[in-house]
Amino acid sequence: MYRYDEFDAAFVRQRVAQFRDQVERRTSGELTEDEFRPLRLMNGVYLQLHAYMLRIAIPYGTLSSRQMRKLAHIARTYDRGTGHFTTRQNLQFNWPKLTEIPDILDELAEVEMHAIQTSGNCIRNVTADHFAGATGDEVADPRPYAEIIRQWSSLHPEFSFLPRKFKVAVIASEHDRAAMQLHDIGLHLKRLQDGRLGFAVYVGGGMGRTPFVAKKIRDELPEEDLLSYLEAILRVYNLQGRRDNKFKARIKILIHEAGIEAIRAEVEEEWQRIRGGALKLPAEEIARIAAYFKPPGFETRPAKAALRPADRAFDRWVTRNTHVHKQPGYAIVTVSLKPIGGVPGDASAAQMDAVADIAERYSFDEVRVTHEQNLVLPHVSLGDLWEVYRALKEADLAESNAGLATDIIACPGLDYCALANARSIPIAQRISERLAPRQDEIGDLKIKISGCINACGHHHVGHIGILGVEKRGEEHYQLLLGGSGAEDAAIGNITGPGFGPDGIVDAVEKVVDRYLELRSGPDEPFLAAYGRLGAAPFKEALYVAA
Amino acid sequence: MSKRATGSSILTANRLSDGRAVFLDFEGAWNESIDVALVARASQEIAELEARGAFDAAQNLVVEPYLVEVRETEGRLMPVRQRERVRAGGPSVLDDVPGYAAPETARVPLAERRTDRVLEEAA
Ligand code: SF4
Secondary structure, three states: OOOOOHHHHHHHHHHHHHHHHHHHHHHOOOOOHHHHHHHHHHOOEEEOOOOEEEEEOOHHHEEEHHHHHHHHHHHHHHOOOEEEEOOOOOEEEOOOOHHHHHHHHHHHHHOOOOOOOOOOOOEOOOEEOOOOOOEOOEOOOOHHHHHHHHHHHOOOHHHOOOOOOEOEEEEOEOOOOOOHHHOOEEEEEEEOOOOOEEEEEEEOOEOOOOOEOOEEEEEEEEHHHHHHHHHHHHHHHHHHOOOOOHHHOOHHHHHHHHOHHHHHHHHHHHHHHHOOOOOOOOHHHHHHHHHOOOOOOOOOOOOOOOOOOOOHHHHHHHHHHEEEEOOOOEEEEEEOOOOOOOOOOEEEHHHHHHHHHHHHHHOOOEEEEOOOOOEEEEEEEHHHHHHHHHHHHHOOOOOOOOOOOOOOEEOOHHHOOOOOOOOOHHHHHHHHHHHHHHHHHHOOOOEEEEOOOOOOOOHHHOOEEEEEEEEOOEEEEEEEEOOEOOOOOEOOEEOOOOEOHHHHHHHHHHHHHHHHHHOOOOOOOHHHHHHHHOOHHHHHHHHHOO | OOEOOOOEEEEEEEEOOOOOEEEEEOOOOEEOOHHHEOOEOOHHHHHHHHHHHHHHHHOOOEEEEEEEEEEEEOOEEEEOOHHHHHHHHOOHHHOOOOOOOOHHHHHOOHHHHOHHHHHHHHO
């Protein structure tokens, strides 16, 4: 894992001291709320519906056991015993007191964490494939590049006041597990035609009010040119992105309005000007950062677990929640944070401690956070799976539903979020309970729920997406079908008139029933069936059939 | 169920120190319970509430004060908008974890579903 150097450590400490002073000046009245708001936002502190919320960055979703234990400690000491993992691989605490947040930040600094750039119009926490460094289908670990981007973008003087927030995701596999094409910049690490490592670069993806799948701006970018090319894109955006209208300020709108060809030409021109300069990445620097991410000391193990206890629940969990590891004899384990009827993405302090202990003992001290609001133990020996399963079960973390209909993404919605129109969590809970008995029969299905058009719950790219709106002061829900956040990225289509809080659960069930009725067989997943059949039979089930 | 015409308002804000949603009560203090909120029914009273919000914000007691329209139903205060009902009542999801909250949850008497109490009971 990456370790702070002296510069990083001093910088984060200094920032906490600054914020402590700012909080003191705010509570003493020296700073007004208008003066203080941008300062707190730069440190990840929001004012939500019921209280302040602190958003903590988890760079590329990678945590050590020590860091996870610290998060558990903070949840227990300063919050109400729970943390919420988000679709940006971050963690949010929903109840911190403003006056205690500097202490929380000091505690985080002890374990090389912070909340800087988790808000505001800057380059946000860089996300990555949560199976990075463990999956066999990647060309290399994408996290060293994410770390290089993190260092470049932290407090970048030119890009601290962009027209709008800016999100970057990095993957290194043909399977997109990071919704890469729904980011302002998506980077796909691959082998270039000459055999060297480099990137396909995508730009202008995003959800929110006006969703777009990103467009490819460059097919082949040598790795040494990564930062100069990013700087060129950011510079064009910073100069031309709209600042007159918040809803049109993201780079996706610039690309849409100016056209990808025009923006590509400008980026290339700027890039040619700066590419040989200070931002050129020397091979030694890439190697230095990559060394922090070198694979742990895997042992040679049999490729198959020799002994599997005769336990059907364990079997089901192995089938659903483990993924092939690049190292024979190991597996990647998904720890579901989606208990049936539970709150998606929530983990109690005790559960965080349990995961930290399990990771320390069985997964080389490493945990990942997924954008689907689950956790991952990236390197578990097949021979340890039974022990890991039992330990997770003990902590109520062994739900065998990764990728199934109850593995729902839901944003905090109206239960916490000041911007929300409708609640997301109770809808997720009710759908989970409704579909749980049939989830194995239904198979892979991604249901994603947002409490407002900002789309933190990724509803646009759910196979089934749900968007909360407000209608005459009451909660109302639109239904979308056919979206995908994977390599086949697509924006879902609204089915028609929306539904009330009760009706939306029935509507989802009707869609599922119609799919089960019309699919060519259990091997045809929902998205494939939807692609073949179109929206008509589903609309018929929703709006016409008795 | 008897309902008054809309137009009654209460004043809410977030407390500066901890961010908690609070309501101006009939003693002029900021209280976490909507049940004791001071109700303004005439335009003059509403203007006074607004002025009080601006004053207390300037005094750094609270932030972002605003008026919430309420219905007075059988002696209880019920915000007109669902958003304000959830804000006043606390996250519905904490009420019955690991089960779910029916949409009706926000309509049960708020005093019976205060988040604090639920948490105390759980502790
Ligand atoms: S989608 Fe809307 S309601 Fe949900 S967390 Fe984002 S801003 Fe809040």
